[in-house]
Amino acid sequence: MLKQTALHDWHLSQNAKMLGFAGYDMPIQYTGVISEHECVRKHVGLFDVAHMGLLRIEGQASQEILNDFVTKNVEQISVGRAAYTLMCNQQGGVIDDLIVYRAEENEFYLVLNAGNKDSDLAHILAQDSEHKLRITSLFDEVSILALQGPMAPQLLNDLGIEDKYRAFDFIKTELLGIPVQIAFTGYTGEKGCEIFVGNENALTLWKALLEAGSKYHIQACGLAARDSLRLEKGYPLHGQDISPDISPIEAGLKWAVDIKKNNFVGKSALEKHIEQPPRKWLGLISEIKQAPRTGMSIFDSTDKKVGHITSGTFAPSLGHAIGMGLVESTSTGPYSVEIRNKKIPFESSKRPFYKG
Amino acid sequence: MSEIRPELLYTKEHEWIQKTKSPRVFRMGITDFAQSALGDVTFLELPELNQNISQDEVIGSIESVKSVSDLFAPLSGKIIKRNDALLDDPSTVNTSPYNDAWLLEIEISQESELEKLLGPEAYESIAQ
Numbered sequence: 001m002l003k004q005t006a007l008h009d010w011h012l013s014q015n016a017k018m019l020g021f022a023g024y025d026m027p028i029q030y031t032g033v034i035s036e037h038e039c040v041r042k043h044v045g046l047f048d049v050a051h052m053g054l055l056r057i058e059g060q061a062s063q064e065i066l067n068d069f070v071t072k073n074v075e076q077i078s079v080g081r082a083a084y085t086l087m088c089n090q091q092g093g094v095i096d097d098l099i100v101y102r103a104e105e106n107e108f109y110l111v112l113n114a115g116n117k118d119s120d121l122a123h124i125l126a127q128d129s130e131h132k133l134r135i136t137s138l139f140d141e142v143s144i145l146a147l148q149g150p151m152a153p154q155l156l157n158d159l160g161i162e163d164k165y166r167a168f169d170f171i172k173t174e175l176l177g178i179p180v181q182i183a184f185t186g187y188t189g190e191k192g193c194e195i196f197v198g199n200e201n202a203l204t205l206w207k208a209l210l211e212a213g214s215k216y217h218i219q220a221c222g223l224a225a226r227d228s229l230r231l232e233k234g235y236p237l238h239g240q241d242i243s244p245d246i247s248p249i250e251a252g253l254k255w256a257v258d259i260k261k262n263n264f265v266g267k268s269a270l271e272k273h274i275e276q277p278p279r280k281w282l283g284l285i286s287e288i289k290q291a292p293r294t295g296m297s298i299f300d301s302t303d304k305k306v307g308h309i310t311s312g313t314f315a316p317s318l319g320h321a322i323g324m325g326l327v328e329s330t331s332t333g334p335y336s337v338e339i340r341n342k343k344i345p346f347e348s349s350k351r352p353f354y355k356g
Numbered sequence: 357m358s359e360i361r362p363e364l365l366y367t368k369e370h371e372w373i374q375k376t377k378s379p380r381v382f383r384m385g386i387t388d389f390a391q392s393a394l395g396d397v398t399f400l401e402l403p404e405l406n407q408n409i410s411q412d413e414v415i416g417s418i419e420s421v422k423s424v425s426d427l428f429a430p431l432s433g434k435i436i437k438r439n440d441a442l443l444d445d446p447s448t449v450n451t452s453p454y455n456d457a458w459l460l461e462i463e464i465s466q467e468s469e470l471e472k473l474l475g476p477e478a479y480e481s482i483a484q
Contacts, residue, residue: 028422029395
C-alpha cells in the first residue's frame with residue numbers, strides 16, 4: 001500500500017499522472033514534463049516533495065555527533081544556514097546525501113531522501129549510542145513544498161518575505177499567517193526555496209502559493225520535471241549516481257567532503273579514494289536527442305568497456321541528450337555509449353550541463 | 357479518456373493501422389493512448405526506406421523524457437514511406453498522433469496478417 005502526502009487528493013483532482021516512488025503515490029506530471037520543466041527555468045514552479053524525510057536533532061552534543069557521521073564540517077554551518085553533505089559507510093560509499101539545516105546552536109534539521117529515510121533514521125540513532133540527543137522524526141507530520149524558479153523571490157516578496165536571502169539561508173517565519181520554516185535550497189538549480197509546513201496547513205499554503213503565483217505563470221510540477229531539472233545541473237540522485245557502492249570522490253563530489261576534519265565514518269576509505277580513485281565521474285553531452293539511460297555501457301576510444309551511465313535524459317533546456325556516468329579512473333575519451341546496439345559518440349562535459 | 361478512431365485497426369502494442377488508397381499499402385502510427393502514456397516524445401528511431409520487415413519484430417524506438425518504448429512492425433512487408441518531418445519535431449506525436457504523426461507506410465506482403473489486428477472495440481478494452 002503506497003503512502004500519500006497531505007496533497008494527494010489535490011493531485012488526483014488535477015488528473016496528475018501518479019506513480020509509486022519510494023513508497024509514496026506521487027505526481028509525476030500534471031500537464032507535461034517539458035512544459036513544467038520550462039516553467040521552472042523561465043517562471044516559477046511548485047513541487048510537493050513531502051515524501052522526503054525531515055528529521056529534527058536537538059541537544060548540546062548535536063554538532064559533535066553530526067560531525068561523526070556526515071562529510072561536512074558542521075562547525076562551519078552557522079545558525080540560520082544550511083549545507084549539502086553526505087553520510088558514508090566505512091567503505092566510503094554513500095548511505096545518503098542530505099541537507100543539514102541549523103536552526104539554533106543546538107537544533108538541526110536534516111532532509112533525507114524518501115527511499116532511504118527509514119534506514120537513515122536507524123543509522124543516525126545508532127550513532128547516538130549514548131542517547132545524548134533528542135532525535136524526532138517529522139516524516140508524517142511536516143510537508144515540504146519546493147518553490148523554484150527565477151520568479152520565486154518576487155513571489156515570496158509579495159507574500160512578505162523580503163528578497164534579501166542567499167542560497168542556503170534557513171529562517172523560521174510566517175507565510176500567510178501559517179508558521180513555516182523556509183530553506184533557500186532546492187534541486188533544480190534555480191532560485192527559490194523549500195518550505196517546511198505542518199501537514200494540517202499544507203493544502204492551504206499550496207493553494208495560496210498557486211493563487212499568488214498565477215501572475216508569474218506558476219505551475220504545479222511533478223517529479224519527472226524535478227529529475228530533468230536536476231540532471232541538467234549535474235546534481236546527483238541517490239540510488240543512481242551515488243549509492244552505498246559509490247563514494248562521493250568517485251561521483252565527483254569531493255567538494256562536499258571536508259577530509260581534513262576529525263574522524264568521521266568513512267574517512268580513511270575516502271582518503272584512499274582521494275589518492276587513487278577506482279572510478280571517476282563522467283559528464284556526457286551529444287547533439288542528438290536520443291538519451292543515454294541508466295545502466296548503458298560506456299566505451300573508451302579503443303572500444304573497451306570502461307563504465308556505465310548512472311543517469312541520463314533528453315535535456316529540455318538544451319534540446320539534446322546529456323548523461324552522467326562512472327568510468328575507470330585511468331580511462332580517456334573520446335567516449336561512446338551503447339544505445340540500442342549502436343555505439344553513439346558523446347563529448348565529455350563538466351557540470352552544470354545547463355549554465356543558464 | 358484517450359481517443360480511439362472507429363475507422364482504424366490496432367495492435368496490442370498500441371499502434372494504429374490505416375488502409376490507404378493504394379492497394380496493399382497501409383499507414384501506421386501510435387495511438388493517442390500510447391502518446392499519453394509516454395509523455396512528451398523527444399526522439400524517434402524509424403526503420404530505413406525499402407527495409408523489409410516482419411510482423412511483430414522490433415523496427416525502431418520512441419523515446420520520451422522519462423522512457424523508451426520499442427516500435428513493432430504491425431504487418432510484414434516493405435517500408436515505402438517514412439515521415440521524416442517527425443525526426444525534427446517528435447512532439448507532433450503528442451499533438452497529432454492520428455494525423456500529422458503517421459510514422460510509416462508499409463506495402464504489405466501477407467494479407468492474412470490483417471486478421472490478427474484488433475478492431476476499435478477490441479482495442480478499447482486494452483487501452484486503459
